[in-house]
Amino acid sequence: MKRIVCLISGRGSNLAALLETARHERWAQEIPAEIALVLSNRAHAAGLEVASRHGVATAVVEHGAFATRETFEAALIAAIDVRDPQLVVLAGFMRVLTKSFVEHYAGRLVNVHPSLLPAFPGLATHRRALEAGVRVHGATVHFVSPTVDAGRIIAQAAVPVLEGDDEQSLGARVLAQEHLLLPRCVRWIVEDRVSLADERLHVSGIADRERAILAAGGR
Numbered sequence: 004m005k006r007i008v009c010l011i012s013g014r015g016s017n018l019a020a021l022l023e024t025a026r027h028e029r030w031a032q033e034i035p036a037e038i039a040l041v042l043s044n045r046a047h048a049a050g051l052e053v054a055s056r057h058g059v060a061t062a063v064v065e066h067g068a069f070a071t072r073e074t075f076e077a078a079l080i081a082a083i084d085v086r087d088p089q090l091v092v093l094a095g096f097m098r099v100l101t102k103s104f105v106e107h108y109a110g111r112l113v114n115v116h117p118s119l120l121p122a123f124p125g126l127a128t129h130r131r132a133l134e135a136g137v138r139v140h141g142a143t144v145h146f147v148s149p150t151v152d153a154g155r156i157i158a159q160a161a162v163p164v165l166e167g168d169d170e171q172s173l174g175a176r177v178l179a180q181e182h183l184l185l186p187r188c189v190r191w192i193v194e195d196r197v198s199l200a201d202e203r204l205h206v207s208g209i210a211d212r213e214r215a216i217l218a219a220g221g222r
């Protein structure tokens with residue numbers, strides 16, 4: 004059984020999508036993977052309740068309790084590695100991670116990001132997309148590399164930017180795609196259909212259109 008640890012910071016809608024997909028697709032029975040732990044850097048993250056509702060163990064490592072990023076990450080690594088996970092998923096985890104953390108989980112750390120990377124790395128992606136006037140925006144799931152939001156791309160989903168969109172409406176359209184994309188990518192990894200070796204992505208038995216989703220929604 005492959006163990007997955009999810010890291011969150013807030014509402015946990017991507018986590019919920021992952022847990023619901025796992026339940027729906029009968030992970031643990033049909034595919035040998037389970038979400039073993041949900042870890043938050045915020046004690047009041049709503050996503051912790053999502054995890055509990057699904058019967059998944061939770062833990063909190065509050066970044067504010069540590070004087071440095073390094074000591075915070077050491078505690079985080081200790082909490083994660085108790086589960087000896089094959090995959091660590093950043094599902095709305097809002098802390099920048101150091102090179103040594105990323106290297107510790109090389110090839111087993113993935114992130115979901117609300118833009119079509121390499122466009123708009125970092126924060127406020129929907130606002131920046133609107134300001135830039137792009138007509139297509141979206142979401143990316145990628146392996147994490149030491150440079151923020153720059154690792155190998157596993158899959159992307161593109162959505163149209165519509166006349167009259169604001170951050171909220173555009174963000175909701177993107178989020179709906181994140182919820183499809185993240186569980187799908189996690190499943191591919193635990194099924195060994197996607198992997199990262201020598202900083203290269205290896206993909207087998209996945210149709211191109213599954214990795215490049217062009218979501219409808221225009222008018």
Ligand code: GRF
Nearest residue numbers: 014015016017095115116117
């Ligand atoms: C998502 O948009 C994710 O891409 C970004 O932060 C947001 C987290 O949302 N990194 P949620 O906690 O999964 O609802």
